[in-house]
Amino acid sequence: AMGAPLAQLSRQRAAAALVGGALSLALVLISTRRPQLASAISRQPIPRISRVAPSPPLSPLSPLAPLGSGGRALHREAGWLCRSSGAQEPKPKPKGITLEQIKEKIRLQQEAAKQREAKEMAEMGSRFFEAMCELRKVQGADPPVEKEPKARVVLGGGDAEEDKAVAAALGAQPVIIDRSDWGIVEVSGRDRVEFLNGLTTNNVADMLPNTWRSTVFTSRTGRMLHYATIVSMQDRILLVVPPSTSSSLSEILAKFKLSQSVTIKDLGLKLAPFTLIAPDHDAEKKTSDDVDDDVVDTWIATWLTSTPRDFTQIEVPNGLGGDAAVFERNTKDAKAKDTAVVLPTTGLGVPGYTVLLPADLSASLWTEATENRGLQCLGSSGWEKLRVARGMPLSGYEVTEDFNPMEAQLWDTLNFDKGCYIGQETIARLKTYKGVKQLLWRVDLSKPVEPDTPITFNGKKVGKVTSCAQLGEGNYVALGYVRTLAGEEGSTVEIDGEEVTLSRPPTSDGPPDWLYEDD
Template sequence: MSCATVFFPSTASYTCRAAIPRRSLCPSSFHKLQNEAFLCRNDNSRNKKLSIPCGLPLDLSPPPIDYDPLDKTMAAESKVAEHGINKTFDNDDEALDAVDNGVVVVDLSDYGRIRVSGEDRIQFLHNQSTANFECLCEGQGCDTVFVTPTARTIDISHAWVMKNAISLVVSPITCGSITEMLRKYIFFADKVEIQDITKRTSMFVLVGPKSSKILEDLNLGDLVGQPYGSHKHYSVSGMPLTVAVGNVISQGGFTLLMSPEVAESVWKALLGQGAIPMGSNAWETLRILQGRPAPGKELTDEFNVLEAGLWRAISLNKGCYKGQETISRLVTYDGVKQRLWGIRLLSPVEPGSFITVDGKKVGKLTSFTAGRKASEPFGLGYVKRKAASEGDTVIVGENVVGTLVGVPFLREQLPPS
């Protein structure tokens, strides 16, 4: 762990058309700020530049050597504001464009965070999910998949190996069930503790090509270019902040996990560096366009982990784990019968609609979005491998024409040669 002191810039300036509106603030903190003018006007500028006063965004420093983020977040639990995630900041198309040519910040504090601690935590997760945890060291991370004994998908998890625990990020709808499932498999002699720390933490993600520039401007550039899952801990006003390479939707960008007490300051710091806020509606559109499978849609009892294409999160040689026998048979005998595709559509269609080729049912649409400016209909769906491949035309529903295309998230999941 680095011992060099790191600072967020004490001041930052930018040009804006008007005062920052309510929807530009972290949803949980606007009510605290509505009577505060946290921007001060520089009247000497012809463009009326606004600058963040001294003390904002943050003073960032390394944590103690034996630092454990939970030590501080537990004390902050009673101060967590109950709030819903903003569905929109009235800028959905702008935010989606920024994913391609700028950077967006998304509040994913509704996503589940599970802390697995105890002396046997590595071996425990090694046996309960698809990734090889035994080959990871402190400061590294990976994707792993929780599956049923027959390798049907439950959820993908973003995992970080820390000094005293492994932190898992899971989807909002699976956090409770995965927590209970893991507790169920703790045997009497296992030294393992499972804690749901969702309400004790906040989480933002940065997505877009300028994500690295923002980290560099905040003096966090030592993470730029590091492998996916790499992470470091920092202390903000005595409260924890963990920054990791990658996020739940891609290997690019970054994830910031923090105490709720500093979430407001971190959010303002990111906006001050030019990040565009993205609401949950645009995030769901981005998820589908990227091709990231979601529980209840692409990840269900109907589909196994290889049909979902989640090769990056699977170890084929780590030995016994839940679902391992089924996965081994599927690989050995080339038993994957269907595949998840992106589908470029000519018009809207309902998820759950059948996909057909030459009048024969070959699959099912699992997700749909109208796309940017509601003019780019796009979906995700499973299609039998022998029925169609990339570039082929399919019919979705009654008569909607679609074209099978590759999607970024699944392109990162290369199967073994």
């Protein structure tokens, strides 16, 4: 009676031993050639077998079978054993988000951001065009072209009126200059100071709120790309740049943005710059460091804060601000505010102010200045005459990749003690080894000359003319680069057969002493 159960138990043990032996042999064989597969199989749960169900043929497990087919058969056999014993197979991992899906999501977000920005710029451009139409009407000038609202400012009145206003400005008499064709780029974000400090020649890191400085963006070889005025505010930085240069500057900034927390925005269609030549202003200042007062005491401040403009001047906490006056007012959009900035500089070496004003107030300012306060007026051509007469370098003429800031005599834009920035090594080497080979000079002429006209000394070319402007009948002034070996301030050279004397640009302090010191 006990024989049958014992025989059945023996058969079960024999079957289990046979399967276990085959599995062990297969693991040994696979482990020598497929360690990862063997490790995975060895981790499969093999519970105690209470009943051996009919199994599929085990011929693929034969040591003589190919290893690839044997390995696959072994894996299937191990899974069959698990199922037959009631054990659960490992659950497959969820697929999750693929890299392609992440890229597509980012692309859609970027596309949506571009569309919002394009819509905002279109609306801003429309409002700017309307503001310029109103301004030109007040000025008695031709209306702007809708596709080019930032075109040169051409006023009525003729050359005689313009020459009269230019002479008044050079004599520090009250004049308002429409510079609405200039550009303004805003840089915001927590890394804005570090970001700009690594791209420009001047020190941005130690600028307090409501201060301003001139600076140059240079290439890796120290050549000039852009000349700008930096206006540091509590939560952002404005860059005021010459006409037709804001787009290329924005592209340079975007190129070096990388992962820094910085936002770059073109405000050229939102703010309009104006210059006010003001004889009651003490003196022209080159930087905020030259000014003791921290409040701009001028009629423009009173005009901005009165009704219906209703701006409020923003004071810097703890009195740590500079001399630039910043004004704000609420708008229909609760999240946005209008901003106006008044800088106590003209950039021309003559006393006065630069005003950055919401474009829709341009016509109102022009009326206040010309009709109520009797200021003479100038447009783009008048500004061009003033800047050549005062020796102010301009992008496309004196500020190009052919020259560096030292050669342009932009000494106030250079800080030799700040940290690294693009082009710093070249500029530092030029200073150390006195490698400045040419300088920008101003000359008076009796006839006009074209840019690139050669400047000669003893019959040899030593430089070239970059700009020329007429200041009256038979009175011309030009700017040009001259080799340092050919002369210095007071030296005589020839331009188109006329002997002229080199003079320092009035906007510059002149070459530093170290440039001519012997080692």
